Amino acid sequence: MEIAVWDTYVQxxxxxxxxxxxxxxxxxxxxxxxxxxxxxxxxxxxxxTGSLTSKECRFCHIAVASEEMIAQIVTKGYYILEMKNCN
Incomplete structure (x- = not known):
């Protein structure tokens, strides 16, 4: 499955x-x-956190999903990949 990656930065x-x-x-x-x-x-x-709009979130690229990502996308519609300061 190919997925769209939306790069997101939130204050x-x-x-x-x-x-x-x-x-x-x-x-x-x-x-x-x-x-x-x-x-x-x-x-x-x-x-x-601050708001999440088109200013904080932009389409980045298309990638191939892992099995875990596919399972969550099928179930929830999306998968979150935490990168920095998410906890």
Missing amino acids: RNDGAVMHFDILVSDTLTDEERIFEFGRTYLKTKSFE
């Missing part, structure tokens, strides 16, 4: 900047739905 209220990727099916092009996946993920965090 935390403590000043740190979170970096994570929102991974979705490469056929999903509805940006607002992709942003909502990111907002849903942010709600799971124990700290407050």
Whole structure:
């Protein structure tokens, strides 16, 4: 399965900047739905963050998904790949 990688940077209220990727099916092009996946993920965090809009989240590239990524994309519609300051 090929996936679209949406590179995302969100300001935390403590000043740190979170970096994570929102991974979705490469056929999903509805940006607002992709942003909502990111907002849903942010709600799971124990700290407050800034907003998530097209300014913080941009399409980056197409990649091949791992089995774990595919399973979550099929189940939830997306997979989050945490990169920096996500915990």
